[in-house]
Amino acid sequence: MGARIVILHLSGEDPIVAEMEEDxxxxxxxxxxxxxRRRDGKDVPYIGGGVQSxxxxxxxxxxxEMMVSEEERGNVIDFFRDA
Structure with missing residues (x-):
């Protein structure tokens, strides 16, 4: 399994999107x-350029928040309402 996409909530900061190699x-x-990166895809302002991790x-x-990978998405049941 590759890196997992997460939304990281830090004390006093806006949520950021990142990747984690291991849970x-x-x-x-x-x-x-x-x-x-920020949730809108822009750079995180307090992280310097060229920082790897x-x-x-x-x-x-x-x-x-641990996001579902594309591989796992087939096993997740999404709730929806038929209009």
Missing amino acids: PQPTDAFIRVSNM VIYPWHRVTFI
Whole structure:
């Protein structure tokens, strides 16, 4: 499995989209993300140019939304209303 797309919610910051190589484990002291961008696709203003990945300590992370990969999408049941 490749990198998973996540929406990272940090304390006091707007949510950002990033990629994680591995799901975080309960014993981890930090998370490592790469390819960070704002939800609209623009650069994250506080990340310098050329930065490959960022490590955040858990106390900065409010929560993480784990997005479904294209591979997993076939197994997800979306709810919709027939108009």
